[in-house]
Amino acid sequence: MIHRKRIISLVLTAVMCLGLGLQVNASEISETKEKAAQLENQKKAAENEKNSLAAQLEKIAGEMEDLQGQIEEKEMELFAKEEELSQAKVEENEQYQDMKKRIKYMYENGNAQFIEILLESKTIGDFLNKAEYISTISEYDRDMLEQFQEIVKAVEKQEAEIRDEYEEMGDMQDELIAKQDQVSKLVTQKEAEISSLGSQLDDTNKKLAQLEEAAAEAQRKQAEAAASQQAQSSAGSGYKPGGAGAAVVSGNGTFTHPCPGYTYISSYFGYREQPLAGASTNHKGMDFAAPQGTPIYAAASGTVVSAAYSGNAGNMITISHGNGLSTIYMHCYQMYVSAGQTVSKGQNIASVGTTGNSTGPHLHFQVNLNGVPTNPMNYL
Structure with missing residues (x-):
């Protein structure tokens, strides 16, 4: 009796230690999840900023393309204006040279020739016409020179205005290039930030x-320790290690519980993330954690189809209950x-073990309907 109490005390201590470990692990899991959520939010924010910067780059590229087209048009205007100015200066110079020749001629020959031309006039009308002609030539030279000079000034002004616009566009282009370089650097920095956050x-x-896997393992061990403590507490209740015990029927479902008193489910029916190596992620039954030797009872009356060792399932019993229903105990x-x-409902048909592909003592209880696994909870 003293020895049994000591064992129970040790088991209780182990259960308490495992419980404290689970609390610490749960706190660390919560903190890690929170950190993961923060990193995810930071990464999404950085990706949004990168997308915004990429949109800015695209906009700058469009502006540069438009500006380049305007610069090319302005270059053509400037080239045409330079040609126009060059021609205006040529015409101005030709007019100036012609006028200089006439002035030189008059200076070198004096006024005698003009007087002779006038004296040769036969009539006063002819005289007046010749005098007016000489005056007209002088005025024409002067007017034409002034006209050409005005044209040159106008073209020079237009050329200066075009050149100012051209230089202004060049400055704008330089600013866009600088802005493009700056945004490109920001994009590179943001990509590095996203990579680091990732x-x-x-x-x-x-x-x-890893933490969740460790928590699941600790929870399983806690359940096994609790089950062991319960088994120690209920020792002498009729269970005999060497043979079958009395029948037990519990619950109000179609099936009696196959392992009454051990309701902790270490693995549920359906999808599971971290099965044993070589096991399916689609769990076809429910695992009840219980210490080795715990009685297993037939869920309902029926006929034993098989009772033998079966690879990963270990020692396995299959019972047919009619109407397409069968239960499996692994x-x-x-x-x-x-x-x-x-067998009858609640009959002791086996004891809990860890044969086959198993991490610890437990009962894999499976219900098949017309050969298809279904959730055992629908029948318990």
Whole structure:
């Protein structure tokens, strides 16, 4: 009795320690999840900023393309105006040279020739016409020179205005190039930030997966310790390690609980993220954690279809209950029935073990309807 109490005390201590470990692990998991969420938000914000910068770059590229087209047009205008100015200066110079020749001629010959021309006039009308002609030539030279000079000034002014616009566009182009370089650097920095956040997020998610796996393992061990404590407490209640015990029927469902008193489910029916190596992620039954040797009871009356060792399932019993229903009991330690045997509801058919592909003592309880696995909770 003293020895049994000591064992129970040790088991209780282990359960308490495991419980404290689970609390610490849960706190770390919560903190890691929060950190992962923060990193995810930071990464999304950085990606949004990068997309915004990329849009700015695209806009700048469009503005530069438009400005380049305007610069090319202005270059053509400037080239045409330079040609026009050059021609105006040529015409101005030609007029100036012609006028200089006439002035030189008059200076070198004096006024005698003009007087002779006038004296040769036969009539007063002819005289007046010749005098007016000489005056007209002088006025024409002067007027034409002034006209050409005005044209040159006008073209020079237009050329200066075009050149100012051209230089202004060049400054605008330089500003756009500088802005483009600045935004490109920001994009590069943002890409580096996103890469860093992505690496941190990957590391955090890996840590979270490890923590959750450790928590699941600790929870399983806690359940096994609790089950062991319960088994020690209920020792002498009729269970005999060497053979089958009395029948037990519990619950109000179609099936009695196959392992009454051990309701902790270490693995539920359906999808599971981290199965054992070689096991399917689609769990076809429910795992009840219980210490080795705990009685297993037939969920309902029926006929034992098979009771033998079966690879990953270990010692396995299959019972047919009619109407397409059958139940399966895996990883048994001892089996108390054989194929072809008729069993009653609640009959002790085996004991909990860890045979086959198993991490610890538990009962894999599976319900098939017309050969298809279905959730056992629908029948318990």
